[in-house]
Amino acid sequence: MVKTLEKAGFAIVQMCNLIPVASTVGSNKIVPTISIPYPLGDPSTSKEAQWKLRHHRVGVALDALTADVQEQTVFKVKI
Numbered sequence: 001m002v003k004t005l006e007k008a009g010f011a012i013v014q015m016c017n018l019i020p021v022a023s024t025v026g027s028n029k030i031v032p033t034i035s036i037p038y039p040l041g042d043p044s045t046s047k048e049a050q051w052k053l054r055h056h057r058v059g060v061a062l063d064a065l066t067a068d069v070q071e072q073t074v075f076k077v078k079i
Helices: 002-007 019-025 047-066
Strands: 014-016 029-032
Touching: 002 019, 014 019, 019 029, 029 047
Parallel strands: 014 029
Antiparallel strands: none
16 A cells, blocks of 8 residues: 555555565665554553654654655664
């Protein structure tokens, strides 16, 4: 689906925790997430820590939208 949307002219960033799968299906811009049930958070941490995680990952994804990449790129995130 990502490739179809890109061919239609939409800028796409795939946020996922299964990086090899995203690479296999051909996603060009990939931002790693935390886990399958909680991709942008960690319920074992405080609300403030979760907000920081989400803010950082979404910020990386927004920066990735405007990045000019020539090949598949996995953007780095803070752990």
